[in-house]
Amino acid sequence: MAAEFDVNEMVNYSPLMKSFTFNAYLVAGFTPISCGSRLDYYINRPKGMKGYIINLTLKGRGRVKAGDHFLHCEENEMLLFPPGVAHHYGREEHSDCWDHLWIYFLPRPYWLDWLRWDTSDGGIWRMTLQNALAVESMKSLFSEVIHHHSVSDAFSEAMAMNALERIILSCFQSQPVSNRNAVDPRINSLCQFINDHIAEDLKVEQLAKQIFLSPSRVAHLFKSEMNQTIFAWREKQRVIRARSLLQTTHLSVSHIAQAVGYEDPLYFSRIFRHHCGVSPREYKKTFEKMNSF
Incomplete structure (x- = not known):
């Protein structure tokens, strides 16, 4: 209520x-x-x-x-x-x-x-x-x-x-x-499932079972609705989650990498830099300088 x-x-x-x-x-x-x-x-x-x-x-x-x-x-x-x-x-x-x-x-x-x-x-x-x-x-x-x-x-x-x-x-x-332009509800449901299991190495077959479609059909539908592949989309969500953890916790970069599904911190850092333009450590330092309201 x-x-x-x-x-x-x-x-x-x-x-x-x-x-x-x-x-x-x-x-x-x-x-x-x-x-x-x-x-x-x-x-x-x-x-x-x-x-x-x-x-x-x-x-x-x-x-x-x-x-x-x-x-x-x-x-x-x-x-x-x-x-x-x-x-x-x-x-x-x-x-x-x-x-x-x-x-x-x-x-x-x-x-x-x-x-x-x-x-x-x-x-x-x-x-x-x-x-x-x-x-x-x-x-x-x-x-x-x-x-x-x-x-x-x-x-x-x-x-x-x-x-x-x-x-x-x-x-x-x-x-x-x-x-009238809303994303297919099955894809919204799938996005929620991926985010709930962001650190897991989910396969297309597992994802397809969540919305009762074949792997090929779910891959096609996802790309049609979201304009990117499932795993490209998941990579962006992992980076978003990592940014939040860098902003709000004192976890090390290696712990954050594991929390979002990357066992290798160096690989995670490369992925993060590709999306954000800076390393995870540089991002955390920059974010700490944000001004108060």
Whole structure:
């Protein structure tokens, strides 16, 4: 059940009360901005971020640079910033306030098809919640993500990611055009299975049994739907998982290599450099220099 939304309690999860660093799978909070307040300034990240940010306006109006122009986000409107899209936003000057909920996240790979909405402006996806029930449901889901994210226990991250997945699915279900272009559900299921067994040396025959197709058919269908082979896709997911472990743990490179399915750390380092342009050690050092919110 989604958490009850209490805007006063949400202030405890705002930059007024704490600082944020974006060095994990997921970071979430609430930013209440009023005219002349401590938070009344523009965020400016010209190169965007490594992950996505999804934003829900609760009250007032925000002003967001979208390419070569500005857009305004109104109450009950949602924005989705993909990786690398510039962030330049703040309270709209004629609005008394701009209160908004936000979540920064690195998506699970099978979410990617759901993170394309029907309306895009300057690289920023946008949508409006259509009725009071949808608004209350979305606010409660954001609250659930924020609460789970703030707790440090064995299941908190998994619970937060579960609530975030429901946000993403709910938004995608509201996109009639994008829905028509969805990936075959059998391939989504297969992607989930591969990620759940990312360190295992799975064969095409084993994967085919998961979705009751022949090996040749599953190989053809996967490439048709994902524009790459199964094992090229798995390699990218292993690198994504390795990046997360480098960002969030103190594990050695050799331990991380094993955790994502590579017995030889040198081979893993070559694969990682091929995808990221730097070695795993260089990546970790660079990521540690990320600025706080």
